[in-house]
Every structure is written in C-alpha cells, then in structure tokens.
Amino acid sequence: MPVPATRRNLLEILSNLEMIRRVAESSTRVACAPRKNLARTELAVSNQVRLSCLVFSLTNIISITVAQDLTTTSGLNSLAEVEFSQLSQRDPNPLGEKALAIHPDQWKHAETEHFIYHFTHSYVATPVSVEAEFHYRVVAKELERDQPAGDTKSHIYIFERPEEWQQFQVFGHLEPWTGGIHSAGSLFIQRDPARKFSGNSLGHEITHLVMHRFYSDGIPCWLDEGFAQYVSKAAHASYQRARGYISKPHSEAISNQNLMPLATLMALTYPPSDRVEIFYDESERLVRFLASTDKPAFLALLDALARHQPFETAFSRIYVGKFASARAMEQQFAEYAAKDAGTTLQNVDNQ
Numbered sequence: 001m002p003v004p005a006t007r008r009n010l011l012e013i014l015s016n017l018e019m020i021r022r023v024a025e026s027s028t029r030v031a032c033a034p035r036k037n038l039a040r041t042e043l044a045v046s047n048q049v050r051l052s053c054l055v056f057s058l059t060n061i062i063s064i065t066v067a068q069d070l071t072t073t074s075g076l077n078s079l080a081e082v083e084f085s086q087l088s089q090r091d092p093n094p095l096g097e098k099a100l101a102i103h104p105d106q107w108k109h110a111e112t113e114h115f116i117y118h119f120t121h122s123y124v125a126t127p128v129s130v131e132a133e134f135h136y137r138v139v140a141k142e143l144e145r146d147q148p149a150g151d152t153k154s155h156i157y158i159f160e161r162p163e164e165w166q167q168f169q170v171f172g173h174l175e176p177w178t179g180g181i182h183s184a185g186s187l188f189i190q191r192d193p194a195r196k197f198s199g200n201s202l203g204h205e206i207t208h209l210v211m212h213r214f215y216s217d218g219i220p221c222w223l224d225e226g227f228a229q230y231v232s233k234a235a236h237a238s239y240q241r242a243r244g245y246i247s248k249p250h251s252e253a254i255s256n257q258n259l260m261p262l263a264t265l266m267a268l269t270y271p272p273s274d275r276v277e278i279f280y281d282e283s284e285r286l287v288r289f290l291a292s293t294d295k296p297a298f299l300a301l302l303d304a305l306a307r308h309q310p311f312e313t314a315f316s317r318i319y320v321g322k323f324a325s326a327r328a329m330e331q332q333f334a335e336y337a338a339k340d341a342g343t344t345l346q347n348v349d350n351q
Contacts, residue, residue, distance in 0.1 A: 078122040079110035079129055087116055091155040093186040098171040099157045102164050111153065115209075119158040124191050128158060128202065135206040139231055144299060145214060154209040155186045165190040182208040185216075203232035215306040222265050223305060226283030230291070233284070252281045254337045262286070262330050266311055285337045294322055 087109055100107055100118065110117045112129050114136045119125035140147070159165040168174075168188065174181060180189035182205050189205065207228040211219070218224075258278055265286070271279045291298040297318050304314035312326050323329040 078126050079112075079117065079119075081122070082109050082111060084109050087111060089116060089153050091116070091186055093155070093184045095172050095183055095188065096155055096157065096186055099159075099168055099188060102167055102171075114147075114151075114153055116153045116155045117158065118155065120160050121193065124160060124193055125158055128156065128189075128191065131202055132156065132206050132209075135203050135232070136210050139207055139210040139214075142231055143214060143302075148213060151213055152185075154213065156209075157186070157188045159188070159190045160193055162190070162192060180205055182212070185209065185212045201232075204228045207231045215302075217306060217308070219302065219306050220266060220311075221269050221271070222279075222283040223287065223302065225271065225280055226285075226287035227302075229280055229284035230287045252285075253339055254278065254281055254285060256334050256338060259334055259337060262326075262333070282337065286333060289333050289336045290319075294319065297322065 084107075088111060096118075106120050107118050108120065108122070108125075110119070110122070110125065110129070112133055115129065115132050117125050117129055119128075159168060169178065172181065172183075172188070180187065180201070187205050187209055189202070205228075208224065211224060211227065219227075260275070260278065260282060265279070265282060268279065287298075290301065300318045301314055304318065305311065315326055315329070319329070323332065
C-alpha cells in the first residue's frame with residue numbers, strides 16, 4: 001500500500017530533522033572538548049544547544065502530526081473494524097485465547113478475503129493485511145492451486161508493545177528471542193510502531209500460514225522453511241517494486257565446505273541452533289534448484305512429500321530422466337549452491 005503523499009512528506013521531514021539533531025549533538029560534543037579560546041567554545045556550545053533544542057521541538061511537533069495523521073487514516077487506506085462477535089470464523093488455536101486475554105479491552109478485529117486480524121491500531125495492521133493478501137496470491141500462483149475446498153481463514157495477532165509481547169512469550173512458552181511464531185495455522189507477531197520493518201520476515205511467516213492451509217498434514221522442515229524463504233525473498237522484491245522501489249531478490253551462495261549432506265538436512269525436524277543460517281540458506285537453495293530444474297516435477301514432489309512419502313522414493317519416480325540418481329542430483333546441487341542466484345518465481349507484479 002503506497003504511503004499517502006502528505007504522510008510520506010512528513011515522515012521524510014522527520015527523518016531529515018533526526019539526522020540534523022544527531023549532527024547537532026555530535027557538534028555539541030566536539031564544541032565541549034577542551035579549547036584554548038574559552039569564549040569561542042562557550043559561544044559554540046550555546047549555539048549548538050539552541051539548534052538542538054529547536055530541532056527537538058520541531059521533531060516533537062511533526063511526530064504528533066504524523067501520529068494524528070496515522071490515527072485518523074480511514075477509507076481505502078485502512079482496515080474496516082469488525083466486532084469480535086461478527087467475525088466470520090473463530091480461531092480454534094488455544095494460543096489465540098491467551099493472546100486476546102492480554103488487555104482484552106484494547107483488541108480490535110478485521111478481516112480480508114483470506115485472513116482475520118487482531119490488532120490495536122489500524123495503521124499498524126493495514127500494511128500487514130496488504131502484504132498478507134499479496135503473499136497469499138503469490139503462493140497460490142506458485143503452487144498452481146486454487147483455494148482449498150472448505151478453506152478457513154488464518155488468524156494474525158499483532159502485538160505492538162514489547163512488554164505485552166513478552167507476556168505472550170511467557171504464556172506460549174516461547175524463546176525470549178522470538179519476534180513471531182506460526183502455530184497451528186495462526187500467526188503471532190510483534191510490530192512496534194516506533195520501529196521501521198523491512199525485509200522478507202513477514203512474507204516468510206505468511207507463506208507458512210498459506211502452506212499450512214494447502215498442506216494441513218505438514219511437510220518436511222527443510223521444504224517448509226526452504227519454500228517460505230524461496231517465495232518470500234522474491235515476493236518481497238516484487239512487492240517493493242509494485243510500490244515504486246528498486247528491489248531485486250537475491251539467494252546467498254553457499255560454499256561446498258559449509259553445505260550439510262542432504263540426508264542430514266532432510267532428517268532435521270527443526271532448524272539446528274548451531275547452524276541456523278546454513279539451514280535456511282541451503283533449504284532455500286535446494287527448493288530453488290529443484291523448482292528451476294523442472295517446475296511440474298517439483299510440485300509433484302511437494303505433493304508426494306506432503307503425503308509423507310520418503311524423499312528418495314518420490315524423487316526417483318518423479319525426477320526420472322533428470323538425474324542419474326539422488327547422489328548425482330546432490331553433486332549438481334553443490335555446484336549450483338556455490339553460485340549467486342536470482343529468482344525463478346513467477347512474475348505477479350501486474351497480475
């Protein structure tokens with residue numbers, strides 16, 4: 001969702017003022033250093049303090065203006081609130097109840113075609129809703145599937161205040177470093193309005209939500225995380241381009257000595273704490289490699305693994321003629337993984 005011009009200008013001015021404030025603070029520190037000419041030093045300090053105070057005042061005024069502008073956002077730019085009792089579906093996930101029990105009077109609710117949202121402020125939830133629907137469309141197109149029969153909407157819970165997220169972490173027995181969790185078809189995330197969010201992390205989690213709806217019995221960890229990375233990296237770049245930014249997806253190269261043997265990768269049921277980054281990068285690269293080699297075969301393999309068929313059995317049957325053996329595929333994958341890559345994701349910018 002493009003930011004309205006007035007609000008965008010205010011945010012840009014605020015950013016520029018913040019930069020000036022930091023320069024002023026830095027200059028004040030320099031001016032306060034020992035000098036031979038004390039009178040000149042005192043004058044410099046006085047001027048810099050006045051500048052800092054002026055910038056601080058202007059920053060506060062514009063911050064209030066931006067906050068008021070965001071709070072009063074309405075119409076096409078914001079989610080339409082819905083009473084909890086009027087939501088089309090309830091969330092059977094017990095974590096949802098625990099989330100809504102934290103300051104229950106503050107929660108607001110809304111829904112779009114494929115998701116239901118629980119939030120505090122619409123200006124925080126609205127960008128999430130736009131990105132969620134965008135990623136649903138991307139995943140469905142990538143899987144070449146229609147909406148599942150009897151499909152239920154995914155619930156997304158958006159915490160704003162860090163202390164409330166910490167309280168939820170205790171309720172949900174989450175690791176203290178977690179900034180979001182996908183659980184049983186629901187997503188719980190923190191979105192502090194004071195911070196700027198970028199990257200593909202939200203898209204990654206939304207992809208998990210959508211995959212859960214298409215493959216409710218689950219898929220292997222490497223495939224689930226690899227596909228989420230594969231889709232979200234390219235989709236985030238596409239999403240940014242649709243908003244007028246210059247953005248290109250990028251897949252990290254992995255040296256052969258850092259690669260895990262595929263048998264080890266595929267046996268993991270959870271990302272290993274000592275090799276988390278390699279796990280995600282290698283899983284994404286493997287998904288990208290298999291999909292770019294033969295897209296219909298990859299989708300057939302995905303369906304087979306979702307039915308819990310062994311990888312080697314399904315791979316030998318589906319990729320017949322593409323590789324001499326699973327071992328030969330692993331050797332070719334090692335060469336592929338060592339090179340930088342773009343994306344083979346279907347273009348959805350204008351569709």
